[in-house]
Amino acid sequence: MNLKDKITAKISSFPTLPVMVSKLLHVINEPDAGAADVAKIIQYDPALTANVLKAANSAFLGFRSPVNSISEASFRLGTKWIYQIAVSSLIFSNMKKPVAGYDLGEEKLWKHSLSVALMSEALCTLLRIRDVGIIYTAALLHDMGKIVLGEHLVDHLGEIQSIVDEQEIPFEKAEDKIMGIDHAELGALIAERWRFPDTIIDCIRWHHNPDDAPQISNALDIVHIADSMSLMEGFGYGRDELQYRMSEQAVARVNATSAILELALSKTILTMEDIENIVKDMPTENSGREVKT
């Protein structure tokens, strides 16, 4: 069995998407869905309910009267934040651990993923691009292949790094040369296992090189631009990002002017601070619940 087969074989034992997340994903992508719909899903999950109530009562939000019910909390926090809290506690416990092969310290991958999601959302609003829910999710998960690939990378770092240095190629191209697969492709295979919509799978698979994708889309261009911007800003800077370039064609395709990029960036920085304040001490003990298919 070659290295690529060994790595991809792991995907079949990779946890399937927590049921709660796929339900929330469905609701968040409905244009008419509101806080009440999200509350309906969360209220049957005691651990998630506890996390949401904790967030809603966070001192940071500065409300005087405490909230005691999930529907009250949903109205106070809004659909988007509830979704963020749910995904953080259900999926991201893995992303909060250090990712060895990439030099990504604790919480770095989570912070990077969150910043790309928030930046994507800001760009969609500024550029009047629809389907924000699906783009937000794609952005949040674009680098999840690193969680699996990182474990294998550790043993081959020397070889990969010397190819990067000698041939001046991006890190993910060197991953592919040595391991037979890169983190984008691996992430896409996991997303396929989770039966995500094709838009999300494509965003994950082509986030480093949108111009090579068989199908170009706003979603892919936005995730790519947000990823590049987030790295330039230093959110979750890791070993692999030294050679990463933003595609000028992607920027031109979505008509993102430098003023829009700057605005999206400052919006993201502010929201990052808010979310970090709210979720920083949140327990993630319920992250292990998953259903195997």
Ligand SMILES: [Fe+2]
């Ligand atoms: Fe990446």
Ligand SMILES: [Fe+2]
């Ligand atoms: Fe990334």
